[in-house]
């Protein structure tokens with residue numbers, strides 16, 4: 001369970017959002033939506049303390065992430081897998097080594113076990129025969145899958161996706177959406193998806209948090225969203241050309 | 245105001261790097277790669293600039309002392325001593341500020357803006373230990389080695405030039421060089437290179453590590469890293485000369 005309490009963040013004089021309070025329950029899939037630049041990426045980077053807020057707290061499984069020492073921080077961060085917006089693959093090493101990276105640094109596994117786990121993770125994301133390729137040879141959709149394989153290889157409890165479908169064609173987007181749902185179910189993962197793609201939201205999410213006008217403007221279940229008459233939320237949904 | 249903020253940020257980064265240099269397990273493999281990139285990969289350019297510096301110094305010194313009545317071996321003494329005290333260190337470092345500084349700033353800057361640094365951190369790895377420490381450490385270790393290379397190719401270049409242009413006989417060159425060889429000059433060169441190596445790699449790491457704003461931002465960081473690298477080399481050169489000579 002993740003509890004976000006009265007979180008406020010600004011860069012210099014520019015406030016990103018203030019007083020965000022939100023609970024993310026075990027096993028649910030939350031979609032964080034909002035326009036570009038409204039601070040969705042900044043918000044998820046607070047959850048595992050990659051960024052520090054001006055004020056407020058976040059509790060992951062009851063522990064304050066901003067009051068942790070180095071060891072606590074490492075343990076907390078390893079509960080999370082993150083798929084970054086551009087996949088953030090390490091471009092100095094091969095695809096295989098990208099997925100193997102967390103295993104090499106944080107487990108004592110033998111070369112054989114590493115190989116087995118990497119191939120298994122790649123299979124989970126439906127990728128074959130890419131292990132020996134350099135990351136530069138991969139397409140956008142493949143990069144995201146490799147990033148995802150790397151994120152799940154240590155079997156995290158929480159998975160965060162930053163715009164997993166942006167920049168992909170509709171068919172590839174659908175495949176990624178299916179993957180997200182499949183991973184959430186088979187690995188019993190709590191999922192947080194940042195997106196501005198309403199189509200994805202309806203395919204994968206249980207609940208929705210809508211960032212708007214420098215605050216958490218609306219949050220609730222997908223069912224509630226469908227019947228909501230909040231003006232800003234409706235106009236955001238309408239702008240994405242998706243009729244509920 | 246901005247200057248103080250940046251100084252504080254730089255100081256904090258260096259403090260973190262110093263503290264985490266005690267965790268060699270995290271950066272061992274990167275350290276080896278960096279030693280190769282900073283040291284081994286710089287050998288050709290350092291030899292080339294070293295040799296030409298020695299050659300030009302010889303021609304120039306011979307020209308300047310042409311009509312005087314002092315012994316020819318003085319040319320060898322001036323060339324080799326200038327190389328050891330000043331030229332090999334400073335010219336190599338200016339070249340390396342471009343080569344090494346730009347590469348480090350671009351690498352780290354790209355990793356920053358493409359969220360690779362966030363990815364490292366989110367796995368629970370300390371990105372300063374993993375990325376910054378091996379780069380600075382390699383600078384500290386390799387710059388003095390490159391100085392030895394630059395100075396020796398410089399002296400060889402000087403001797404060859406003396407021979408080829410007939411400016412003075414080789415043995416006269418060697419006699420002067422030997423007569424005016426002081427171990428202290430070499431030590432001074434080492435100290436300089438140690439300092440320059442630290443300044444160039446740490447400033448480039450800092451600029452890259454805190455890059456923002458996409459490809460354009462990385463370009464800006466790289467430019468700043470090379471310009472500041474050169475600036476700090478000539479400034480530190482002055483300070484060290486004033487303090488130690």
Ligand SMILES: Nc1ncnc2c1ncn2[C@@H]1O[C@H](COP(=O)(O)OP(=O)(O)O)[C@@H](O)[C@H]1O
Pocket residue numbers: 011016034035036037038039040041042043456
């Ligand atoms: N490191 C940073 N320094 C300064 N401003 C930042 C930084 N990261 C993000 N911002 C700003 O914060 C705002 C929110 O960014 P972001 O969370 O990336 O938006 P999005 O909702 O599109 O993911 C933007 O205006 C962005 O310019």
Ligand SMILES: [Mg+2]
Pocket residue numbers: 040041042085162163
């Ligand atoms: Mg974003």
